[in-house]
Amino acid sequence: MPLFEGLSYGGEKTAVIFDIGVAFTKCGFAAENAPQFIIPTEVRKRKTGQLVNIHKCCSETPQDLRSVLVDFVHRLYFRQLLVNPKERRVVIVESMLTTTTHFRNTLADVLFKHYEVPSVVFAPGHLVCLFTLGVSTGLIMDVGYTETTVMPVFEGTAILKAWQALPLAGKAIHDYLEASLKESSSVEGGESGDKPISSFMDSIDESILEDIKVRCCFVTSHERATMYNANEVSTSPLEGPPAVRYPLKGDRVATISGKIRERTCEVLFEEDCEGRSLASLILDAILQSPIDMRRTLAENLVIIGGTSMLPGFNHRLRSELYAHLKQPPYSEKLSLPAFKFHKYPAKANYVAWLGGSMLGALETLASKSVTKEAYTLQPLIPDWCSLYVAEEKEKVVGATKKLEAGSRPLSSKKLSSSLSVDSSPRSSVSSAARAAARSIAGILSSASVDSNATPKSS
Amino acid sequence: MATFVTEDRVLYAASSGAKAPLCRLYFCRHCLKIRSTNCVSHEVDSLYCPNCLENMPTNEASLKKYRCSNCFDCPTCCHTLSTRATTIPMPDRDQPGKIVPKKVYYLACGFCRWTSRDVGMKDQLVAGGGWQNQENPHDKRIFYLLDHFRQLAAKEKAEKEKKKYIRRRSHLHLSDKFGLSSVAARRRSGLLSVGSPSMKESEDVKIQDIEPNIASEDVDDQLDDSIFTQELDLSKVTNIKQRHANPDVQPMKTTDLYPKHKHLLIKCSQRCRECEHNLSKPDYNPHSIKFKIQLVALHHVPDLKMMSFPSLILNKESQVVLIVLNPLDTLVHMTLLPLEKEKDDWSTAKIVIPSCELLLSPRDDAADFDENTDQKQAFKDNTSVVVFRKANRLAFLIKVIPQSQDEEVKVAFQMKYDYRNLASALQQTEGKEPEMVWLQHSVFLNLGRLTPQS
Numbered sequence A: 001m002p003l004f005e006g007l008s009y010g011g012e013k014t015a016v017i018f019d020i021g022v023a024f025t026k027c028g029f030a031a032e033n034a035p036q037f038i039i040p041t042e043v044r045k046r047k048t049g050q051l052v053n054i055h056k057c058c059s060e061t062p063q064d065l066r067s068v069l070v071d072f073v074h075r076l077y078f079r080q081l082l083v084n085p086k087e088r089r090v091v092i093v094e095s096m097l098t099t100t101t102h103f104r105n106t107l108a109d110v111l112f113k114h115y116e117v118p119s120v121v122f123a124p125g126h127l128v129c130l131f132t133l134g135v136s137t138g139l140i141m142d143v144g145y146t147e148t149t150v151m152p153v154f155e156g157t158a159i160l161k162a163w164q165a166l167p168l169a170g171k172a173i174h175d176y177l178e179a180s181l182k183e184s185s186s187v188e189g190g191e192s193g194d195k196p197i198s199s200f201m202d203s204i205d206e207s208i209l210e211d212i213k214v215r216c217c218f219v220t221s222h223e224r225a226t227m228y229n230a231n232e233v234s235t236s237p238l239e240g241p242p243a244v245r246y247p248l249k250g251d252r253v254a255t256i257s258g259k260i261r262e263r264t265c266e267v268l269f270e271e272d273c274e275g276r277s278l279a280s281l282i283l284d285a286i287l288q289s290p291i292d293m294r295r296t297l298a299e300n301l302v303i304i305g306g307t308s309m310l311p312g313f314n315h316r317l318r319s320e321l322y323a324h325l326k327q328p329p330y331s332e333k334l335s336l337p338a339f340k341f342h343k344y345p346a347k348a349n350y351v352a353w354l355g356g357s358m359l360g361a362l363e364t365l366a367s368k369s370v371t372k373e374a375y376t377l378q379p380l381i382p383d384w385c386s387l388y389v390a391e392e393k394e395k396v397v398g399a400t401k402k403l404e405a406g407s408r409p410l411s412s413k414k415l416s417s418s419l420s421v422d423s424s425p426r427s428s429v430s431s432a433a434r435a436a437a438r439s440i441a442g443i444l445s446s447a448s449v450d451s452n453a454t455p456k457s458s
Numbered sequence B: 001m002a003t004f005v006t007e008d009r010v011l012y013a014a015s016s017g018a019k020a021p022l023c024r025l026y027f028c029r030h031c032l033k034i035r036s037t038n039c040v041s042h043e044v045d046s047l048y049c050p051n052c053l054e055n056m057p058t059n060e061a062s063l064k065k066y067r068c069s070n071c072f073d074c075p076t077c078c079h080t081l082s083t084r085a086t087t088i089p090m091p092d093r094d095q096p097g098k099i100v101p102k103k104v105y106y107l108a109c110g111f112c113r114w115t116s117r118d119v120g121m122k123d124q125l126v127a128g129g130g131w132q133n134q135e136n137p138h139d140k141r142i143f144y145l146l147d148h149f150r151q152l153a154a155k156e157k158a159e160k161e162k163k164k165y166i167r168r169r170s171h172l173h174l175s176d177k178f179g180l181s182s183v184a185a186r187r188r189s190g191l192l193s194v195g196s197p198s199m200k201e202s203e204d205v206k207i208q209d210i211e212p213n214i215a216s217e218d219v220d221d222q223l224d225d226s227i228f229t230q231e232l233d234l235s236k237v238t239n240i241k242q243r244h245a246n247p248d249v250q251p252m253k254t255t256d257l258y259p260k261h262k263h264l265l266i267k268c269s270q271r272c273r274e275c276e277h278n279l280s281k282p283d284y285n286p287h288s289i290k291f292k293i294q295l296v297a298l299h300h301v302p303d304l305k306m307m308s309f310p311s312l313i314l315n316k317e318s319q320v321v322l323i324v325l326n327p328l329d330t331l332v333h334m335t336l337l338p339l340e341k342e343k344d345d346w347s348t349a350k351i352v353i354p355s356c357e358l359l360l361s362p363r364d365d366a367a368d369f370d371e372n373t374d375q376k377q378a379f380k381d382n383t384s385v386v387v388f389r390k391a392n393r394l395a396f397l398i399k400v401i402p403q404s405q406d407e408e409v410k411v412a413f414q415m416k417y418d419y420r421n422l423a424s425a426l427q428q429t430e431g432k433e434p435e436m437v438w439l440q441h442s443v444f445l446n447l448g449r450l451t452p453q454s
């Protein structure tokens, strides 16, 4: 049931809220407690008739991306929400680290020019998800499809120099799952008895991988993972979970071994060559935040994103955090009494959307949005902090894990300098952007005056 | 229909410059321009349930979250559920202690055999059902937070307005002509201080501090040990589509799947972006596939088709037969003109177009049955151009000289014809003769690859 039925300001119709994620898009109306729809971020290409993910079209020409977005937004309005674009303000919840400037600008162009929406606000997902908790300080980890990002927010302001990202998320699980299925799974049925899966499938369709992940796999406990790692896999004394017979196309049945079920998601927690994993992302972010904020951040962890909904994920993450804390380098640099986790009034995959829904329900929405008139005069979308982040981000994170060790501190320095208000030589765009970011944060910071938010030294 | 088979062989330019087959274009008879799907704006015209075909007014639909109140989707396979009736013995209300058979209703899927009894939903006593919706367990908390933020936002807005007001007032005082500037200045500073920090405290609307969410060391997704010992029954685990169909619950077990009200569909109308007239408006009745307004280009612009694929040889002239169909009920005088070089980003071949005027007889639905009229005589056609004519169809020749070995053979030209402007006649109230106007459209032909030489 809608919470504020028919309640809107000055006869204005309730705003629409879009969170166009890499794998799934959440759409719905402001002031609702959950999105109307969660659909794959896919659209059928006019020329080829193939379903494509719209984020994969980012690298194509602006016209191509535009036409794909026109079709996708058409679907959102006329197939899902069933409302007229011209009549409602728009809130776009975006991941500030994964949305490219190119994508944002094209989306704004499509919304304003093609669909003639009255106003648009791009709300940073990491900030608005704090709305759903009623707090203004938190360390937000978003475990999505291509990447996991971590952003500390203190008193409503993001601590940009401390953000972290790694390509450890849903996609990494799919890749690992595909490799291990090909390596070890056999398929029965069909014309000719048991065969390895690779004998008739060159690559396994991503939808099948996702289905296997969602229905069969889980994140095992820290104790079991350590025991596995201590022993050679083959001589492991542990009794694994029972295997699952998974029906494929036709009469084929694949066997998903217990090992695959239990150990596929380990890819998120195994350390890469630089010793980084999901747990170290959080600790690094805390370490790079000012010293008097660290304890508060560690006691306000907010874990969001669809991949964090895997059974056992949060439990494992907690154990990993404590385990890492006892080991160098963190044991020397960090002393934290506890890690505390927030429980939000939503499912992990739409927390940011819900924050957008709350933002969109407020009387102040109009003053925080870019109006169609303003956009027509000057087709610029203020970036929530500065365009620099997006550029840096493209350069720094890319898709590869193998970052040069030295590049992180360097880029963080650049980021922080671009953010400081006075020294930045940037144009009016970024200062307007900063103003916008501050005003969004403004509601939050004035919102909470509780002990939770006051800085404590660690 | 031939139109669809060869649809991307003949393209027309819309006013925006986009090229599309005629069957995908609109013709605005108010602007007298061809409109592509990009130069029309879509609008929701009416909402209806695709199962029971009932219309639903917009306001009601938004209250019901754009879902039909009577129809349900199967939560496992998305097929429409049907209501089943059965009789079960039940204690009688009037005579205690007596058991009587009673009619009850439940929902069942005819496709995957799911029933509402599977998940323990109570049978209903009326066919319409009073099926309970699942509630979001977080309703109360979200309501509380929203309410709080709304108060804050209202306060923020009020403060902003107040500041604006104060600034205006103080400005007024400064420009005081009566020498009271010192008083004014004093008052101004006082007023301004109200507008700055102290204002927050003196604000008459006191907003209670928010109850923030308290983080805890607990996490609630510790694995149950049974996962390591019990066989997993895949049929009892939901897939991601089933989970996403109920965003606020996202059940993991199929036993927690509840039916969902059927999502509505819309009928769309299209408007010309320039003059805001409707170019397409469907009939309100969901049963009807008719339109109230349907200004598709096929009904207003002579439709060109290729009749045959000629043999195309590099640098050799070949003749191409085109058929043009007149959709209008007037005699159309059509001439073909070359496309200006600057506008032409299409051609890869030279084209020789007929210089004479082509007369297209009006559309007459009865003419097709009339076999013995030889119209060729009546129109005194130039036989070197006109191949044949029949009713409102005319076949004529153009000549094409391919210029490029590797590319497809493409030519372009303009089509100019006279059109009776009925829209302007409607505006001028007195029954004036509708004015005749000349329209000009660009047409692009793709003749395909060169004929392979053996």
Ligand SMILES: [Zn+2]
Residues within 6 Å of the ligand: B049, B050, B051, B052, B053, B054, B068, B069, B070, B071, B262
């Ligand atoms: Zn219905």
Ligand SMILES: [Zn+2]
Residues within 6 Å of the ligand: B074, B075, B076, B077, B078, B079, B109, B110, B111, B112, B113, B114
């Ligand atoms: Zn079913």
Ligand SMILES: [Zn+2]
Residues within 6 Å of the ligand: A078, B042, B043, B268, B269
């Ligand atoms: Zn439409």
Ligand SMILES: [Zn+2]
Residues within 6 Å of the ligand: B028, B029, B030, B031, B032, B272, B273, B274, B275, B276, B277
């Ligand atoms: Zn028009």
